[in-house]
Every structure is written in structure tokens, then in C-alpha cells.
Amino acid sequence: MVRDDDHGTLPLFETKPMKGRLAYQLYATSVFVGIILIWVYRYSHFPATGDPTGRWAWLIMSASEFWFGLYWVLSQFVRWNPVFRSTFKERLVVLPGIDVFVCTADTKIEPPIMVINTVLSVLAYDYPPEKINVYLSDDDGGSELMFYALLEASAFAKHWLPFCKKFQVKTTSPGAFFSNVQEPDEGLDDLQFSHDWLVIKKLYNQMQDRVKTATRLGRVSDETRELHKGFNEWNSNSASDDHQAIVQILIDGKNSTSLDIEGQILPKLVYVAREKRPHYSHNFKAGALNTLIRVSSVISNSPIILTIDCDVYSDNSESVKDAMCCFMDEENGNKIAYVQFPDSSHNITEHDMYASCFRVPNELEMGGMDANGGPCYIGSGCFHRRTALCGAQYADKLKPEWITENTRNEQESTGVLQKRCKSLASCTYEKDTQWGKEMGLLYGFPTEDVVTGLAMQSRGWKSVYLNPKKKGFVGIAPVTLLDVLVQHKRWSEGQFSILISKCCPFVFGYQKIPFTLQMSYTLYLLWAANSLPTLAYVTVPQLCILKDIPLFPKVSSLWILPFLYVIISQYIYSLGEFVICGGSVKGWLNEQRMWLFKRTTSYLIAFLDALLGQLGFSKLGFTVTPKVVDEDVLQRYKKEVMEFGNASGMFTGLAFIAILNVVGLFWCLKTLVMDPGKCVLDRLVLQVGLCVVVVWINLPVYEGLFLRKDAGKVPTSVACNSVMLALMACMFVLYSNS
Ligand SMILES: O=c1ccn([C@@H]2O[C@H](COP(=O)(O)OP(=O)(O)O[C@H]3O[C@H](CO)[C@@H](O)[C@H](O)[C@H]3O)[C@@H](O)[C@H]2O)c(=O)[nH]1
Ligand SMILES: [Mn+2]
Numbered sequence: 001m002v003r004d005d006d007h008g009t010l011p012l013f014e015t016k017p018m019k020g021r022l023a024y025q026l027y028a029t030s031v032f033v034g035i036i037l038i039w040v041y042r043y044s045h046f047p048a049t050g051d052p053t054g055r056w057a058w059l060i061m062s063a064s065e066f067w068f069g070l071y072w073v074l075s076q077f078v079r080w081n082p083v084f085r086s087t088f089k090e091r092l093v094v095l096p097g098i099d100v101f102v103c104t105a106d107t108k109i110e111p112p113i114m115v116i117n118t119v120l121s122v123l124a125y126d127y128p129p130e131k132i133n134v135y136l137s138d139d140d141g142g143s144e145l146m147f148y149a150l151l152e153a154s155a156f157a158k159h160w161l162p163f164c165k166k167f168q169v170k171t172t173s174p175g176a177f178f179s180n181v182q183e184p185d186e187g188l189d190d191l192q193f194s195h196d197w198l199v200i201k202k203l204y205n206q207m208q209d210r211v212k213t214a215t216r217l218g219r220v221s222d223e224t225r226e227l228h229k230g231f232n233e234w235n236s237n238s239a240s241d242d243h244q245a246i247v248q249i250l251i252d253g254k255n256s257t258s259l260d261i262e263g264q265i266l267p268k269l270v271y272v273a274r275e276k277r278p279h280y281s282h283n284f285k286a287g288a289l290n291t292l293i294r295v296s297s298v299i300s301n302s303p304i305i306l307t308i309d310c311d312v313y314s315d316n317s318e319s320v321k322d323a324m325c326c327f328m329d330e331e332n333g334n335k336i337a338y339v340q341f342p343d344s345s346h347n348i349t350e351h352d353m354y355a356s357c358f359r360v361p362n363e364l365e366m367g368g369m370d371a372n373g374g375p376c377y378i379g380s381g382c383f384h385r386r387t388a389l390c391g392a393q394y395a396d397k398l399k400p401e402w403i404t405e406n407t408r409n410e411q412e413s414t415g416v417l418q419k420r421c422k423s424l425a426s427c428t429y430e431k432d433t434q435w436g437k438e439m440g441l442l443y444g445f446p447t448e449d450v451v452t453g454l455a456m457q458s459r460g461w462k463s464v465y466l467n468p469k470k471k472g473f474v475g476i477a478p479v480t481l482l483d484v485l486v487q488h489k490r491w492s493e494g495q496f497s498i499l500i501s502k503c504c505p506f507v508f509g510y511q512k513i514p515f516t517l518q519m520s521y522t523l524y525l526l527w528a529a530n531s532l533p534t535l536a537y538v539t540v541p542q543l544c545i546l547k548d549i550p551l552f553p554k555v556s557s558l559w560i561l562p563f564l565y566v567i568i569s570q571y572i573y574s575l576g577e578f579v580i581c582g583g584s585v586k587g588w589l590n591e592q593r594m595w596l597f598k599r600t601t602s603y604l605i606a607f608l609d610a611l612l613g614q615l616g617f618s619k620l621g622f623t624v625t626p627k628v629v630d631e632d633v634l635q636r637y638k639k640e641v642m643e644f645g646n647a648s649g650m651f652t653g654l655a656f657i658a659i660l661n662v663v664g665l666f667w668c669l670k671t672l673v674m675d676p677g678k679c680v681l682d683r684l685v686l687q688v689g690l691c692v693v694v695v696w697i698n699l700p701v702y703e704g705l706f707l708r709k710d711a712g713k714v715p716t717s718v719a720c721n722s723v724m725l726a727l728m729a730c731m732f733v734l735y736s737n738s
Helices: 021-044 052-076 112-123 145-166 174-180 188-217 222-226 229-233 284-299 319-328 359-371 414-424 448-458 481-499 515-525 528-537 540-546 560-580 585-600 602-614 631-638 649-674 680-697 699-707 716-735
Strands: 013-017 083-087 098-104 132-138 246-251 268-273 304-309 336-340 382-385 462-465 473-475
Touching (some): 021 052, 052 528, 112 132, 112 145, 246 414, 284 414, 304 319, 448 515, 481 528, 540 680, 540 716, 602 649, 649 699
Parallel strands (some): 098 304, 132 268
């Protein structure tokens, strides 16, 4: 650390509160008053007599609104007082070593060429190469494809790293770099750059062709297999769920083969495929990461660990230094367990049709969590303190050791070392140990990340959120509606099962983390629980229109005011918040649609699955999100045309709701025309308004149901089922007694 004689030690990062919070706090208080008035209205206007259907409906509406009110209160905890951090990289003097963990699981939906781009992007960090160690975990270890691709990457790195260094390239994923930076053609200064650019681009293309060809063929040629003895680890019996442990150090960082073309040392690069056997539970990504923690502890044992997914490349070569500023800060660094960067994607379309940007959480809510004790860990783009990740309690007095020793014996040959690592990657190694419980990533949840972050905070550590202008990490967002819904099912199920397990923030974090942080976590852990009230809100009032049962105050009643105030002001606020965070109005509308879609499908299934799981009836799974799709699907995605081309039950649910709301709207118009004396608009105005909003949100669904002809339309079977279900529900309500 820099010693400044006048000021003592200068801080390496600073924290700034968000401006204009008082105005927000006043506004939020007014909304809260509105919410209370709504609750009062529900309670005081309960229809004590009359139609039991009406009473049930009223009860359901009251419960839903009570829930939404409480959820709104929760959402204030991440909005009340967000903070933002910035770093002073130039003040850094000590640079600790770092181990980077990249996980991949399936060569079919996670193409090796994408994975090695991610690996190359971190190899080329603007950081001393002897301090970088990159580990790739291949959970598809039955095939040698990924190993082959990594071998190609290790050769290409010898050209790529000097190039990045020479021209201070920030986007160090070659694929992304060559698609962003077109060949420079002007200016004498650029002569050298143009020349090198062409040379490297050619090398990259050749490598890409070779890797893609092998991927397409699904195997590696015999000549290629001769190139490296590591290929001998695979034999004809290897299957992705049945193979021995494989550890191959591709770049050792010690000998003459670990130099780049300019004679500079290269970072270490290690391929790891943990042992897999049928009938053993492998604990998905959490298990993969724990294996890497152990293997890396023998080879490099760096004090800092970065975890990223195979599609998430580094887009800012300075992120390591940014993160180190937090850890190394004299005053506050000591208590930080992890530094989380936001999740962003490079394939988002203009208006973000599937709301994959997480705009408001990234730009605002994570800062709110940071103020409350630290952001949650979201799996990718997160730097950890090794000891904290391995289960250490935070201890005030303990000074961290930045220069750590690994257990590697200098005389030990690579072969012997690899063998030692293999035993750490075996199926049985974790038996009767604390791995997955007290040590490393926690097992038993589809969102191992969130629960592990919470565990670290509950051991007394803090975390920090860094969101510099130039994004640190960029991944791939799913490009079909079903993939998005399935991903959200995994997340919301994982989150909800944390809440109903012993890892709940109120139990796990009891007296360990601040109350405000417990509440912030709860906001996300309760995603799934939003499904029931939302489902009620888009079905019950609609069905009640058919029976002419009013569920909201009349236009002529003063009680309508709190409803209007809360609804309108919250919509305007949410739009404003979204736009300030960098979104468009259409993007916001898309977000509202996805919000409805997720709550009525993914979250509902997740809610039920999590409960069943808690009771021991359902087994844990992890559906890996596809990172590649067919060309015509991709074209539709680029044109922002929704993809329904799958006979999924989730789509039946969506279409059912869409149709029900149209029926409600028509019924109301029918009464208006045929029975003007009934004053439907006065009595049912909010209900009708609700139908209008839901219908409007669902316009793409009707299009997919009735108008489109392409392969992405709603399949006929889904359309028939949903229409039938909706009509049945209406009939049932219309012709039931009372
Ligand atoms: O058995 C498995 C399954 C997955 N993965 C890897 O885990 C990562 C995340 O999987 P993905 O399908 O891309 O899930 P996402 O929904 O995109 O991932 C988010 O959510 C996960 C938790 O649900 C976190 O682990 C991730 O970091 C976070 O980006 C990928 O690199 C996979 O290769 C494995 O290594 N082994
Ligand atoms: Mn992903």
C-alpha cells in the first residue's frame, strides 16, 4: 500500500451514497399510506352477506393485496439508501495471486469455442501473468473435445496475450474483440496494429475452424491425439456420467514451453474433469467448483478466487485490479469475503424482449444490498477470498496472508502432481467431510451461489458490489421464451428453497447479518411465492366480471383514490426508475410482460417444486441453459418476435390467462351494450381496467395463438388446450349455483 506521509495510508476504494434519496423516501412513505388505506378498505368492506362466491373472491383479493403490500415493503429495503463503490487502481502496490475457475458442462449447448474464448479472456488480464492461474472444470468430461479446444487455446494464447498487452486491449475475448473491432485502415500510427491485427485474426480463424470442425464431428482426429499425451486419459468407455478423474496442466508456468512468442511467462492453465460415476450425486456446479478449490489449492493456492461461467467472458482487463482494491484496502478490506460484479449479456436485443438485462437490480438494488451488508453472490463475475469460501469465520484480528504457499514440491514432476490432484477430484473424496456443508460451495440448492454467499456473510464476512462503467463480465442471455422461463424456474425454486430450509437468512443469519440484509435477501427468496397472488389477480376479478361481482371500489367512491394513487404512481415510478437505469419505454413494457409470464408459470412451478422438495418428494436438478440455438430461432430473437414454438405446459398456462382476460373484457362490453342500466363501468371499472392491461400485455400471445404462421407460433395443441380450459373455467363460473 502507498504510504502518504501526510495522510497515512490512502484508501483503495471509496463508497458514495445515491443522491436524492430523501425525495424518494418521502414518496415511498406516501405510497405506504396508500397501501394501508387499501388494506383498510378490504377489511372494512368485506361483503358479510350475499353471494358466497363474492365473499371468497373478496377474501382472495384481500390476501393478494396484503401480500403485494408486504412485498412492496420488502422492496424498499434495497431502495432506501443504495451505495456505489469506486476504486483507485493506481494506488495498488501489492498484487496477490488469483485462481480463475471456469465451469462448463455440456459441449452440445455450450460450444467449446465459446468456452475457450472465456478462458482466453481471463488469461489476458492486465495483471502479472505469473500470478494468474486458470482452471477449467469440464462436467462433460466423457469426451475429449473440450480438452482439445483448451489445448488449442493454450497455443493461441502465446500470440494473443502479447497482442493484448502491446495494444492494451480491454476486450480480451478474441471472438468478441474481432467482432467488435473491425480492421483499422487509417492512420500511420495504426500500421503496426493493422499488421498484427491481421496476423492474429488469421490465427484465430484457423483455430476456430479446427475447433468447430472437431465439435461438429464430435471427435478428435487420431493425428491430433498424437499431439498431447493427455488424450490418453480418454478411452472408448468414457461417458460423461462415467469416467475417471482427469487433471491436465496445459501450461505449467515454469518451463520453456510456458513462454509466449515474446518470451514472457504465461499464466498457468489447468484442465479438470472430476470423476463421475452413475449412482453418485455430483452436486452440479457446486460440486464442480469444490473440486476446483481443492485441485487449485495444490497447484497454485492463490488467496483470491474468481468464479465465472463458461459463457461469461471478461470484457474489462482491469477488473482483477478493481477487485483487489477492495480486498487490499487497509481499513475495510479485511472483512470482505467477496466482490461481486453485475451479470450482463452481450446478446440483448434493443428492447430486451425477455427482460434479461436485470437493469434495475444491477444498477440500483445490488447497491442497496451493498449498503445493508453486501450483495448476494450471483455465481459469475465474483472474486472470493479463498479462506472465506472455504468456510473460515471472519476474525477481527487476523491479518490476511497475501503471499500463500501451495503444497507443491518444486522437485515434483508434473505427472506426479497431476496424480495427486486426481485423488482430490474423485467421487468419494468428499464422503464424510464438510465439503458442501461447512466448506466451499453449499450443496442441495439449485442456486448454490446465493446460499453460499449468505453462508459467508453469516460467518461474519461482508461483501462488496462493483459496477464500473466498462462492464467486467459479459455472458449470454437465453434467446427463447421457454429457456428464460426454465432458467427462472431454477432460480426461483433455488431461492425459495433457501427460505424454507435451515439456511433461511433469519435462521442462518440470526444475529450475524443485519436485519436490513435479511429483508433484502427475502425480497429475492420470495420470488416464487409471488406466483399465487399474481395468479389470483389475473383470474379472479376476470371471472367475477362474468358474475357481475364487483371487487374494487366504485368510481363514485372516495375509496378508489388509494387504489388509483398506488397503481398509477408506482407505474410511473417504476418506468422512471427503469429509464434512469438506462432502459427504454418499450423495454419497460417488455419487462412488465415478462414479470407476468414468470410469475404465472416459472414461479408457480418452482413454488410447488420447492415445497415438494422440502417434503422429500422431488429430486434436485439443474437444467443447463442452452447457449446456442437454430438459426431461424435466432433470427426471430433478433427481430424481437416471441418464441412459443414448444408444446410446453407453461405456454398453455400463459395462453389460458390471456384468453380469460379477453373473455372478461368482451363480457363487460356485452353488458355495456345490452344492459346499459347496469352501470358496469361505475361498478367494475378497476376490474375492466385490469383486463385491459392484461390483454395489452398479452398482445404477443394472441398473435402467437391466432395470427402467426412461423415455427415460433404457439403450437396448435397448446392453443386448443388453453382455449378449452379457459372456456371451461368461464362456463363453470357462469353456471355454478349461487
Ligand atoms: O452440472 C453442472 C451444471 C452446470 N454447470 C455450469 O454452471 C454454469 C451455469 O449454468 P447455466 O446453465 O449457464 O445457468 P445460468 O442460469 O445461466 O446461471 C446462473 O445461475 C446459476 C445458479 O442457478 C449460477 O450457478 C450461475 O453462475 C448463474 O450465472 C455453466 O457454466 C455450466 O457449465 C456445471 O458446471 N455443472
Ligand atoms: Mn449462464
